[in-house]
Amino acid sequence: MLPNQELTQAMTEAGFTQSELADAMNARLRLDGCEGTVSDRTVRYWVTGKTRWPHPRQRAALEAVFGCTAAELGFTPPSRPGHPRESEQHVERRTFLIATTGTTAGVLAPLDSRPSTVGISDVIRLRDGLDDLMALDDTRGGHESLEHSAVSGASKALEMQRRAASQRIRQRLFSVAADFTATAAWSALDARHSDRAEQHLNRALYLAGLAQDPVAELRVWNSFAMLAHQRQDFNQAVDSAQAAQATAITRRDPLFASLAHARTAIGHANLGDRQAALRSLGYAREALIKAEPLPPRPSWVAFYGSAELNAITAIVRDRIGDPAEAEAASHQALSAIPVQFRRNRALATARLALAQLHQRDVEQSCDTAASVFSLMATSPIPGRMRSLLGDYYRDLITLAPKSPVAREWGDRYRLEWSRA
Structure with missing residues (x-):
């Protein structure tokens, strides 16, 4: 036999x-x-x-x-x-x-x-497509084409549920669908389409629950915190970040715990709670030190590490009134952000310009802010970055309304705004 x-x-x-x-x-x-x-x-x-x-x-x-x-x-x-x-x-x-x-x-x-069966190879092919979308986001940022592609990927994963599959494969399909939907939400968030982002996030949270996937759940709560920040609902931003801290994956992988604490720090800083913000930053650094360097993780979290934590530190320090420390953190971030994360590098550069401006170094800050346009020269500027540059311009004309270099930067800003 x-x-x-x-x-x-x-x-x-x-x-x-x-x-x-x-x-x-x-x-x-x-x-x-x-x-x-x-x-x-x-x-x-x-x-x-x-x-x-x-x-x-x-x-x-x-x-x-x-x-x-x-x-x-x-x-x-x-x-x-x-x-x-x-x-x-x-x-x-x-x-x-x-x-x-x-x-x-x-x-x-x-x-x-007859309906064919779905196997692990089908799930892998779907995740490969998701990785391609994340690579596009790293370079260009959120835009409608990426959002639509992500929604299509989620639909394909859910359509496969109609075919024969084991319970384990079904959960993985729900997980892939949750990640695609969260990617659509992130793209809408980066483009500052908050209503669409919220719809996608609610759907992604439901799918993550069906998948019993704590990593997807953390990703959704992290994005909910960012959405609340965009809407200036800073209490909700802290609540969402703390919900991310409570997901099961933070107990198994310190890197995810670090990300959740870092997001909480931003919320506390926006509320003006200096001690809570610095305490959360400390937790984020302690957790990141404990994180293993290369366990298998989804592509969406590849952006997070010491460089991104330094970039978040720059945001927190600037918000609580420490622009010199914010400038130092921005330089540390820019020295370590991988080259493929062009959008993140441009955002960190804009944060550096803000820190320099808040120290009244107007000419240097204008030069730094102008380099953002060079970094994004081959792509439209995403909505979130446009908003950050708008914040910079408002602070610039408030602090140095009569400076010639400020007027020159304003002309460049208006030109680039129309291009974007």
Whole structure:
């Protein structure tokens, strides 16, 4: 008795355990109007080779679940001298029934019209597409085309739920759908389309719950905190960041804990709570020191590390009235932000310009702020960056309304604003 290696391989690719395959089989049998009689033992007999040719109804359900023939799954029919092979009888019977009744034809449809199974390779292909979108965001920032592509990716992941899959694969599909939807939300957030961002985030949080994915949940709460900041609802920003801190992943991976604490620090700084802001920054640094350098993590969090924490430190320090410390943190961030994160580098540069301006170094700050336009020269400026540059311009004309260099920068700003 030889084990059925083809079936074992098909189960592995689909993510089925023996119990999960039995459940999928019984669901398919009930869909065909038959009683679900497949047990763990039934599947074990198939896998070990003890049963080489399943019952016709079970065989038809197997073919529907995996989207291929029983022979391709490693099963072989028994030889019966003097009698037509059972598979040939089955084909002849199916041909007769299709010719005589449309109802039976619907039940016994050709194999290629049945829903195929979904395996781990399908999930990986979807995540590859998600990684491509994140790479585009790193360079260009949020925009409608990226948002629409992310929504389309989420829809594709959810459509796959209609096909046969193990419970583990279904949860992974929900996880991918949550990440795509969160990417759409982030793109809308970066473009400052807050209403669309909120709709996507609510959907992403629901999908993350279905997936039981704490990483996706943290990502959504992190974005909710940023959305609240855009709306200047700073109490809600702190609440959302603390919800991110409470997700299960922060107890398993200090890097995610660090991100949540850093986001909380910004909220406290916006509320004017200096001690709470600095305390949260301290927690963020302590957690980041504990983080392992290269465990498997999703692509969306690749931006976060010591460079990004320094960039967030610059925001916090500037908000609580420490512009010199903010300038130093900005320089540290810019020395370490990876080159592919062009949008983040431009944002950190704008923050550096603000810190310099708040120290009344007008000419230097104008030169620094102008370099933002050079960094983003090949792409439209995302809404969040445009808003930050608008904040810089308002502070500039408030602090140095008659400075020639300020007027020159204002002319450049208006020109670039129209281009963007």
